[in-house]
Amino acid sequence: MADFDQELDATGLNCPLPILRAKKSLNGLEAGQILSIIATDPGSVKDFEAFAKQTGNELLESKEDGGKFYFRIKKS
Amino acid sequence: MAQQKLTIIATKGTLDWAYPPFILASTAAALGMEVSVFFTFYGLNLLLKDTSPLKVTPMGNPGMPMKMPFGPKWLQSIDFGPKMPNLMWSVPFMDAFATTMMKKTIKNCGVATIPELRDLCIEAEVKMLACQMTIELFGYNPAVFIDGVDFVGAATYFDESSDATQSLFI
Numbered sequence: 472m473a474d475f476d477q478e479l480d481a482t483g484l485n486c487p488l489p490i491l492r493a494k495k496s497l498n499g500l501e502a503g504q505i506l507s508i509i510a511t512d513p514g515s516v517k518d519f520e521a522f523a524k525q526t527g528n529e530l531l532e533s534k535e536d537g538g539k540f541y542f543r544i545k546k547s
Numbered sequence: 548m549a550q551q552k553l554t555i556i557a558t559k560g561t562l563d564w565a566y567p568p569f570i571l572a573s574t575a576a577a578l579g580m581e582v583s584v585f586f587t588f589y590g591l592n593l594l595l596k597d598t599s600p601l602k603v604t605p606m607g608n609p610g611m612p613m614k615m616p617f618g619p620k621w622l623q624s625i626d627f628g629p630k631m632p633n634l635m636w637s638v639p640f641m642d643a644f645a646t647t648m649m650k651k652t653i654k655n656c657g658v659a660t661i662p663e664l665r666d667l668c669i670e671a672e673v674k675m676l677a678c679q680m681t682i683e684l685f686g687y688n689p690a691v692f693i694d695g696v697d698f699v700g701a702a703t704y705f706d707e708s709s710d711a712t713q714s715l716f717i
Binding site: 483484486491521 | 570573574577578579656657658659667
C-alpha cells in the first residue's frame with residue numbers, strides 16, 4: 472500500500488509553483504490524508520518547512536535522492 | 548493563530564518587476580494569509596488584460612545578467628551584461644530583444660508566466676486595488692484592466708493595511 476493519498480509531481484517547476492500546486496492539492500484532501508510531492512527546486516526544501524510551519528500541516532518527511540526532493544505532508 | 552494579512556504596494560511596470568508582487572501575493576495566499584495589492588503608477592501595467600506591453604530592458608540596469616537562453620553550454624554560461632557598454636542597449640529594438648530572451652529564459656527555468664501567476668492570485672482571492680488617480684493621470688480607459696479590480700485611492704490602501712501583519716512596497 473502506498474504511504475500517501477495523493478501524489479504531486481512538481482519536477483521542473485520553480486518558486487513559487489511547487490508551493491502553490493501543493494496548496495491546491497491539499498485543498499482536495501481531507502484532514503489526516505497525506506500528500507506526496509516530488510520537486511527539483513532546491514529552494515523547496517526550506518520552503519516546504521516554512522509552508523508546514525505557517526499552515527499547520529505536518530511535514531512528515533523531507534529527503535533528497537538523485538537530485539530530486541521528496542516531501543510528505545499530512546493535512547491538518 | 549489569528550489570520551495574518553499582507554498588503555503590497557506595486558509601483559513598477561516592467562516584466563522583471565512584475566514578478567515580486569505576484570510571487571509574494573500568491574505564496575502568502577497559499578500560506579493562508581489574506582492579501583491585498585495596491586497597484587499605483589507604473590504598477591497599473593500589471594493589471595492590463597493584455598500583458599504584452601510588459602517589457603524588460605538592460606538599459607540603465609548594469610546589474611542585470613544577460614545570458615543566452617539557448618545554444619551550447621559554454622555560450623549559455625557567458626554573462627554578457629557586464630561585458631557590453633550599457634549605451635549599446637539604447638539601440639532600437641533592444642527592449643524587444645531583451646524581453647524575448649527573458650521570456651525564453653523564464654520558460655526554460657520552469658518559472659510561471661505573469662498571466663499564470665496573476666490568475667493564481669485571483670484564484671486565491673488576492674484583492675486587486677487600482678489607483679484611481681493614476682488611471683486619470685495616465686489617461687487609462689478602465690476597460691483595459693482585468694475584471695475584479697477595485698478602483699480606489701490612498702485612503703483605501705491605509706484602511707486595508709491598518710490590520711495588516713506585513714506590508715511591502717515594491
